[in-house]
Amino acid sequence: MEIKEEPCRIKEEETEEQIDEDGNAVSSQTEQTFGQAGKTEVEESFCCTECGESYSDEYTFRDHQLSHSDIKTFSCDQCGKTFVLEKHLRQHLQVHSSVKPHVCFCGKSYTTIYKLKEHQVIHTEPHVCSDCGNTFSSLTNLRRHQNIHTGEKPYQCSHCEKSFTQPGGLKAHEKVHTGEKPYVCSDCGKSFGTTSNLNTHQRIHTGEKPYTCSQCGKSYSDKGNLNVHMKIHTGEKAFSCTECGKSFAHKNTLKDHQLSHSGVKLFSCDQCDKTFINAAYLKRHLPVHADVKPHMCFCGKSYGTMAKLKRHQRVHTGERPYTCSYCAKSFPYSESLKAHERTHT
CATH class of the missing domain: 3.30.160.60 (Classic Zinc Finger)
Structure with missing residues (x-):
């Protein structure tokens, strides 16, 4: 590609190229420089013949020109994604790491400086949802969020008929069709399509159960499992x-x-x-x-399945997760509840 080094004026808003966690180019505005009496300084710079962007630094200019090329020589050894520049690969590698070195004063941490800067807008000029009060760092993110309230699902899967309110939901779903699982558990080697699924899985190894039922105190490693459990107490059958x-x-x-x-x-x-x-x-x-009953209780009894062991353990714990919708009486087993509810009908 020809490099045309001709004088041109710096644009009013020069952009500093970065990438997000998925390797997509993003832009963050940098401030103008001003000379005497507040007038904008005019510098000689390098102009891109492809798009007209101008740069005062030759190395930044050459990096930019590579963005017009299809050649991506730097490859991620964990997921196979390729990049034009080595620095973009380095930024991307943080996606596969649990380290989040960029910390906001509010305590939240991020893998890239771009994500941190995007978040920090919330503290200065937040965009507030009029329906629920949640704040967002950009008007685009606010509008995407509002799809949840309107029910609009503008992001359509190209492989099937499913649609989503958020682009992130679509992106995660499409991995079902491609089979892409770039996020690997460091403990057992199992791989996942999204970081959230990996984080949920890793709680198996750590034993962490952060989601606790407010009714009976039972805790779960996954929020979805807690929501399923809560229906036992509410009696909801939708x-x-x-x-x-x-x-x-x-x-x-x-x-x-x-x-x-x-x-x-x-x-x-x-x-x-x-x-x-x-x-x-x-x-x-x-x-x-099978004669094997691998699931053993502390009292010595053993069972062929984990479900049967958990059922037995209610004898020791006194847990009664099945509640009558008529009189609030609770039972350790679903069949006991069903038998009881017949007395009301």
Whole structure:
């Protein structure tokens, strides 16, 4: 590519090129320099013949020109992404690290200086959502957030019909189609499509359970599991079967139930003639054929599945997670609750 070194004037707003965590080019404004009497100084600079951008520094100018090239010689050895410049690769590598060296005075930390600067706008000129009061560092982020309140889902997957309120949701979803899993657990080597899924998984190794039920004190490593658990206390059953009218607290439970109307049981036990509507039920059944009961209670009793062990342990803990929607009486087992509720009807 030809470098045309011709005099030109610095634009009113010069931009300093950086990249975000995904390797995309972003711009942050830098201040003008002023000479005497507040007049803008005019400098000789290097002009890009491709886009007209101008730079006072030759090295910055040459780096910029590479952005017009398709040649990306610097490759990430963890996820395969490629970059034009080595410094962009260095910035990207922080995505794979748990280290967040750029700390705001409010305590929040970020992997890149760009993310920190973007966050710090909240402390100076925040954009406030009129519906919920949340603040955002840019008008663009505020508008994206407001899709949650309006229900608008403008970000459409190019592989299927799913759409999303946020571009980040779409980006995470598309990895389902591509199979991309760049985030690797340092403890066991398992890989994930998003950092949030990796962080949730790593709690298996640390034992951390930050999400606690306000009703019974039970804690979970994942917020979604807490939300599922809370429905035990509220009695909410929002998913109804169109065939028989039976309602369920969870969408997946409804899907499993609906298979019972079809009579289709695709999952067969290779040791007996039993068939099951899903793989999870078959997996629970298989320990019946094994003498091994790896899940042991401190009292000495052992069980073939973790679910059976947890059920047994309620004898020791006194936990009663199933609450009657009529009289608030609670029970350790779901079948006990069902039997009790028949007394009200």
